[in-house]
Amino acid sequence: MTEFYNRHYITIDTRSRIVGGWSDGPHPDRDTTGAICINEQGGYQFRLFPGGEENPPLYTVDGIPLYKWEGGQVVxxxxxxIAADRAAIPEPPPSPQEQLRADVDFLAAMQGVSL
Structure with a gap:
């Protein structure tokens, strides 16, 4: 009987951070153009490391990649x-309520009114 394997792939960004990962088991038709095959003899579910967690999270809760591709391996x-990436996230724009409050404060200041 022939052993059947699935391939496991990752995609990386311009800084070699891993931004995607999948197995061709559940995703046999997914385009692998530009992807890196990290395991040609994997199981059905994606794993970053042999014997590692199935379908591991690739990002922190705030969307920062946890892994990189370095020297031909996942690191x-x-x-x-991660902290440097987190520090580089721009501040979100003010919410509509915050903007309204700032506008009211500005108008009050222009009229010399204290709120």
Whole structure:
């Protein structure tokens, strides 16, 4: 009997951070153009490491990649790298309520009124 394997793939961004990962088991028709095959003899579910967690999270809760592709292998990113990415996230724009409050405060200041 012939053993059947699935291939496991990752995609990386311009900084070699892993931004996607899948197995061709549940995703046999997914386009692999530009993807890196990290395991040609994997199981049905995606794993970053042999014997590792099935379908592991690839991002922190705030959307920062946890892993990178370095030297032909998957590497866990250092906390300092993750912290640098987190620090580079721009501040969100003010909510409509915050903007309204700022506008009211500005108008009050222009009229010399204290709120």
């Amino acid at each position: 866990t990113r250092a906390e300092a790298e």
